Amino acid sequence: MSAPSTMKALLAEAPNSPLRIADIAKPVPGEGQVLVRVKASGVNPLDLKIRAGNAAHARHPLPAIVGIDMAGIVEELGAGVSGFRQGDAVYGMTGGVGGIQGSLAEFAAVDAALLAPKPQNLSMREAAALPLISITAWEGLVDRAGVKHGQKVLVLGGGGVGHIVAQIAKAVGAEVYVVDGASKADYLAGLGATPIDRDAETVETYVARHTASRGFDLVYDTVGGQGLDTAFRAVSRFGHVVSCLGWGSHALAPLSFKAATYSGVFTLLPLLTGEGRAHHGEIMREMTKLVEAGKVMPKLDPRSFTFADTDEAHRLIEDRQADGKLVVEID
Numbered sequence: 001m002s003a004p005s006t007m008k009a010l011l012a013e014a015p016n017s018p019l020r021i022a023d024i025a026k027p028v029p030g031e032g033q034v035l036v037r038v039k040a041s042g043v044n045p046l047d048l049k050i051r052a053g054n055a056a057h058a059r060h061p062l063p064a065i066v067g068i069d070m071a072g073i074v075e076e077l078g079a080g081v082s083g084f085r086q087g088d089a090v091y092g093m094t095g096g097v098g099g100i101q102g103s104l105a106e107f108a109a110v111d112a113a114l115l116a117p118k119p120q121n122l123s124m125r126e127a128a129a130l131p132l133i134s135i136t137a138w139e140g141l142v143d144r145a146g147v148k149h150g151q152k153v154l155v156l157g158g159g160g161v162g163h164i165v166a167q168i169a170k171a172v173g174a175e176v177y178v179v180d181g182a183s184k185a186d187y188l189a190g191l192g193a194t195p196i197d198r199d200a201e202t203v204e205t206y207v208a209r210h211t212a213s214r215g216f217d218l219v220y221d222t223v224g225g226q227g228l229d230t231a232f233r234a235v236s237r238f239g240h241v242v243s244c245l246g247w248g249s250h251a252l253a254p255l256s257f258k259a260a261t262y263s264g265v266f267t268l269l270p271l272l273t274g275e276g277r278a279h280h281g282e283i284m285r286e287m288t289k290l291v292e293a294g295k296v297m298p299k300l301d302p303r304s305f306t307f308a309d310t311d312e313a314h315r316l317i318e319d320r321q322a323d324g325k326l327v328v329e330i331d
Helices: 045-051 124-128 131-144 160-171 182-190 203-211 226-234 269-273 277-292 307-318
Strands: 006-011 020-025 033-043 069-077 089-093 107-111 115-117 152-156 175-180 194-197 216-221 235-243 261-264 326-329
Touching (some): 033 124, 069 131, 089 131, 115 277, 124 326, 131 160, 131 216, 175 182, 175 203, 182 194, 216 226, 269 277
Parallel strands (some): 152 216
Antiparallel strands (some): 006 020
16 A cells, blocks of 8 residues: 555644644655654744744745654655664754744654754653754854853743753753743752742842852853843853844943853754754754753643644743643644
């Protein structure tokens, strides 16, 4: 019996329209690609912006299949692919931008360079929560800032990217501090970080309390806007600030007067340009090692979602009602 030539996918057809389940052509893997049977698709705020037509930087025109993160099983290898076999469990940040098919579908033909073996101690659902936030965290913390043992690292925002930044920094032996709401204090302390209540302390207060007014060696801003200005005030002399949302206009004087440096992170660039994709796969392989060593674990919202209620998952993110990462499971 021949394999079916179609698959089910979730289409975003027009700005802010409901997602529609459709039967479309099943992709065929090209040279350097792997056909993956998608088991789980991570949900990210960027998916909502694309659906709303408010993400020109993602270059993903509608109608389209969204979904940036995925975990699944290798179904077929395209020409020239080595390092994977049929039946391998894999995960990665593989599409959903740049006109590349997203992961809200039963199958996806993806660049093999973007994939890594799924951590054996994670479910498909857990693994699909990791790629975008892990790559964003790693590129800023490791690639740009070169985090080191013993450094004092301040993370602004303990959400998706922030809770991974905190765990990677802790894994290399840094002292980690995370600024967020009081409700996250116990969770952040459980990661080995020192929680700082954003509503109870000014930046000057916690810089004085935790660094004797010297400032933090490395500050990772995951908030953007005023968060980046806060980072410039919190960093030490000769320190380094990283932001994954540094898109606004900011006064550089607080940074410059400390001879500190700044790096921006734009995680989508390899998908949009084709340049640097192999490094994304390398980062995911490093994340697999950290997860299997028990040093990193994604925080997931306990609710489950399928194709039929993906709109509800998106609504929860829009309304800021998610308690951890949301994932759509695909059967």
